[in-house]
Amino acid sequence: MPRAGGSMSDWFSAKKNRRHETVIRTGLFVCAALSVLTTGAIVYVLLSNAVYAPGDKTAFFERVTVTEFLTSTQWKPVEGDRGRFGIWPLLSGTMMVALISSLVSIPAGLGAAIYMTEYAGPRERQFLKPMLELLAGIPSVVFGFFALKFVTPWLLKPVLGLLNLDVSIFNSLSAGIVVGVMVTPLIASLSEDVIRSVPRSLREAAHALGSTKFDVSMKVVVPAALSGILASFLLAFSRAVGETMAVAIAAGGNPVMAMNPLKGSQTMTGFMVHASTGDSAADSISRMSMYAVGITLFLLTLLINLISGWILRRYREEYQ
Amino acid sequence: MTDEKSALSVPPSVQGVDRNLDTSSHSAAIDVRNLNFYYGDLQVLFDVSLKVPERSVTALIGPSGCGKSTFLRTLNRMNDLIDGTRCTGECFVESQNIMDPDVDVVLLRKHVGMVFQKSTPFPKSIFDNVAYGPRVAGERNRAVLADLVESCLRKAALWDEVSDRLHTSAMALSGGQQQRLCIARTLATQPKIILMDEPASALDPASTDRIENLIGELCASYTIVIVTHNMQQASRVSHQTAFFFKGRLVEVGPTMKIFTSPGEKRTEDYITGRFG
Numbered sequence: 001m002p003r004a005g006g007s008m009s010d011w012f013s014a015k016k017n018r019r020h021e022t023v024i025r026t027g028l029f030v031c032a033a034l035s036v037l038t039t040g041a042i043v044y045v046l047l048s049n050a051v052y053a054p055g056d057k058t059a060f061f062e063r064v065t066v067t068e069f070l071t072s073t074q075w076k077p078v079e080g081d082r083g084r085f086g087i088w089p090l091l092s093g094t095m096m097v098a099l100i101s102s103l104v105s106i107p108a109g110l111g112a113a114i115y116m117t118e119y120a121g122p123r124e125r126q127f128l129k130p131m132l133e134l135l136a137g138i139p140s141v142v143f144g145f146f147a148l149k150f151v152t153p154w155l156l157k158p159v160l161g162l163l164n165l166d167v168s169i170f171n172s173l174s175a176g177i178v179v180g181v182m183v184t185p186l187i188a189s190l191s192e193d194v195i196r197s198v199p200r201s202l203r204e205a206a207h208a209l210g211s212t213k214f215d216v217s218m219k220v221v222v223p224a225a226l227s228g229i230l231a232s233f234l235l236a237f238s239r240a241v242g243e244t245m246a247v248a249i250a251a252g253g254n255p256v257m258a259m260n261p262l263k264g265s266q267t268m269t270g271f272m273v274h275a276s277t278g279d280s281a282a283d284s285i286s287r288m289s290m291y292a293v294g295i296t297l298f299l300l301t302l303l304i305n306l307i308s309g310w311i312l313r314r315y316r317e318e319y320q
Numbered sequence: 321m322t323d324e325k326s327a328l329s330v331p332p333s334v335q336g337v338d339r340n341l342d343t344s345s346h347s348a349a350i351d352v353r354n355l356n357f358y359y360g361d362l363q364v365l366f367d368v369s370l371k372v373p374e375r376s377v378t379a380l381i382g383p384s385g386c387g388k389s390t391f392l393r394t395l396n397r398m399n400d401l402i403d404g405t406r407c408t409g410e411c412f413v414e415s416q417n418i419m420d421p422d423v424d425v426v427l428l429r430k431h432v433g434m435v436f437q438k439s440t441p442f443p444k445s446i447f448d449n450v451a452y453g454p455r456v457a458g459e460r461n462r463a464v465l466a467d468l469v470e471s472c473l474r475k476a477a478l479w480d481e482v483s484d485r486l487h488t489s490a491m492a493l494s495g496g497q498q499q500r501l502c503i504a505r506t507l508a509t510q511p512k513i514i515l516m517d518e519p520a521s522a523l524d525p526a527s528t529d530r531i532e533n534l535i536g537e538l539c540a541s542y543t544i545v546i547v548t549h550n551m552q553q554a555s556r557v558s559h560q561t562a563f564f565f566k567g568r569l570v571e572v573g574p575t576m577k578i579f580t581s582p583g584e585k586r587t588e589d590y591i592t593g594r595f596g
Contacts (some may be wrong), residue, residue, distance in 0.1 A: 121403075203439035205502070206402060208451040209507050210430035219456065224443050 046298065049291035053212060060208045060288040069292060075266075077254040077275070077286040085289060087296055089255040093172065093265035094297075097247055098240040101183060107234050108180070109187025110222075110229065116188070117195045118217045136185035138254025142184050144249030147174040152250070160262070170252025170264035178250060179243050183236040190235065194228025195221055227311045234308035244269040268297045330555050330579045336536035337377060339575040341559040346373030348412075349513055349543035350395060350484065355409035357390055357399070364390050368409075368569045370562055372513075376557040377535060377544045379554035379575065382564035383590065388547050391564065392515050395545065396432040397425045413513065430457065433511035439498035441490035446473075446482050449490045449501055453509035468508055476504035477534055496527025503534065507542075514538065516546040532557050551591055555579045563587045 053059035061069070064085045072086025112132065116125050156167045167173075198221050206220040222229065227320040252264030253274050266274070275290040333339050350372035357365035365387045372378045380388040390399065397418060399405045410417050418428055430453070442449050450469040459465060469486070473479040478500040482493070485495075490501055499519060506514055516535075520528040535544060535557045548554050554561055555575060562572040563584075571584045582588045 199437050199440075201436060201440045202442065204398065204401065204432075205436060206442070206452075208396065208398065208429055208434035208436075209456065209505065210426050211456050212426055215456045219452070220442055 009186025043298075046291050046295045049288060050295050056243045057283055060285075060292045061091070063285060063288070064292075073257050075271075077178050077271075077289045079285050083285060085285075085292075087268075087293065089257045090266055090268045090271050090293060091216060091296070092257055092259055093251065093255065093270070094267040095239055096172045096259060096261060096265060097179060097243075097251060097267055098237055099175060101180035101240040101243075102233065102237055104177055105184045105187050105240075106233055109184045109236065110191055112184065112188040113191035113195055113229075114217050114222070116192050118221065124235065132185040132188055135181070136189075137244075138182075140182060140243060141245040141249070143178040144175075144246035147178040147246060147250035151177055156262075156310055165262060167262045168252070168264050170250065170254070171262050172265045175247045175250035175267075176261065178246050179240045182243065182246065183239045187232045187236045189230035191225070191229045194225040194232070197228075198224045231308040231312040234304050234311070238304035238308070241304070242269065242297065242301050244273060248273045263303040265276075268293050269307075330576065331552055333575075334532050334536035334556050336539060337557055337559060337575075339559060339579075340577075341373070341376060341553070344371075346376065348372060349374035349414075350545070352391075352395075353410040353412075355391070355394065355407065356412060357387070357394060358406040359402075360404045362485075364567050365394075366567045368564075370569055372543060372545055373560065374512075375541065375545045377539045377546060377557055378560045378562060379558035380545065380547045380562050380564060381549075381551065381554050381590070382570075384549075386564040387567040388564040389517055392517055392545060392547050393434075395513070395515055396422070396429050396434055398429075398434065402423060415537060422584040429439055430509045431511055432513045432515060433509055434515040435499070435502050435506055435517070435519045437521055439495060439502050439522070441493070441498050441501055443489070445487045446490045446493070446501060447486040450508050451459040452505060457509065457545065469504075469594070472504040472507040473501075475507055475538070476500045477537075478504055478529060491572055493540050494527075496523050496530060499523060499527070499531060500534070501540075503531075507538075512532035513543045513545070516544065518547055518549060521549060527534055528553070551579075551593075563590065565590070 048054060049057075050060045053062065064083075069085055069087055072084055073088045074084035074086050075089040076082060076084040112146070114127070116128055120128065148169070152167060152169060152171060156171070157175055160167050202220055202224060203216055206216040211219070247267050248270040251267060251270060253270060254264040255266040255268050255271065256263075258265075271293055272290050275286055275293075278286065280286045330339075350369040350370075352368060352370045352372075355365055355368040356363060368387075368391060370378075373394065378429065382388050394407060394411065395418075399407070407419060409419065411419050413428070413432060416423070424440045429471045442452060444452070447469055450472050454465060454468055459468075466539075470479060471482075473482065478497060481497060482501075493501060499522075503514075503519070520531045524529065525583060532553060535546065539559070540542060546554075546557065558575045561575045561578040563570045563578065563586075564583075565586055571578065571582060571587045573583070578587060579591060582591065
């Protein structure tokens, strides 16, 4: 300390002008503001292309009515009279993949969470947690190829072939399965946190009433943590709805309302990949429709996240 | 505590408790022999032998950390839930040694119920809390469950307060009501023995009073072992008192004798509030 040798008065009487504090404060504020700005910019881009376009461009909903968008069951984003712009084929494709993924991720994720909190010893937990984190770290494009090159030809085709079912190369089932595997760590780690926060006294009380470990887990611990667990399901569902690459690769690009998981389908995200990488002109209807789909997706995931946040807050009020 | 030197001021007992009971003539519901208990390498109970007469109340007293709660928790093998604990010796419940590794702890805990210091209602309805034990034991018949829930809530002196809201959340009950609910819930598994770990220490005086009177009623049909820090409570509710100190059972005898003419100096010092 340079001041250690100086006299008292010259180091505490005058307030120092710490310029670097101001710089740090400003820098940190910019970091915080960045995410707000980004969200704002995204909403602006979506709205200015989908709802109202400034300048000489024409926004999507200035060409296609909201009624057609919400009621038509066909999606053919082409110019002219043949164009059909009903969101339902894409929405149903998205929902089908997300629901299939939930069928995989909910039991696997919740099971893993219960195992780690209630059954596993410290050593097993030390092994399992990093493995789940590793799974969460695999890029989604890898999952897409895993679905296309492994799940469909080596798992679905042979197994469902035994039942004489015809599985397409591109199909929603394989996409749903790999997305389910992808979001399993999300459910596992969020559920593990809420399950762990269930007081130990509750577990002891259940044991003292003659419960088996399974009774304690399923009849006391899980119900006590239910809202947090449900919130994790919803967050995982919203992740699955927004998942892009794995789905675009595995489910293909056929926007139909058939709801057949063994055939290809197109999801909202899948369409957006297709539209933004295609060679159509920037102001073509195909390109503009992407923004309308984007807004729908944005609102959908926002809604799910809000619901799950609301459920989580209720949970906190009840237990703390 | 009083500043009297002798331990002569003993409050009247609750109804149903005979503090001069000749405990040696009663048949033992629990018979512990040479119990040693370890948390890892740390030994916390040393060679404890104690008989608990059936259909009576035995109070375990002693300063904090003396091992009385640990002892209580060995009686339904609750300590099994804690990693790294170890136990030697024998503990007979209905002539079965419950320290035997082959004992089914799930069945044991139905037989030996437990009420904790902190009331622990499950986040379910009042009805479902009481019906929990019978349900995990496989009872599905609604009429049987309804009868059982009513009779247990009556025994726990809670029925009149909750009979019109059985299907509302148990979390909304007051602290004293929650603790009586936990007692009702324990009774519903139809145990023979009930272990109580400071069941009233978190309650207000009025609720404590109700719990103590309840213990006096229950001991006509159940064997009760209660850990308490409250000397007055021990002297009011128990037939037999056991004094623990530093992991050893110093003295056990009829409550009146322990509180008026203890055989050991340490017991007298503790009861009169000279330490602890």
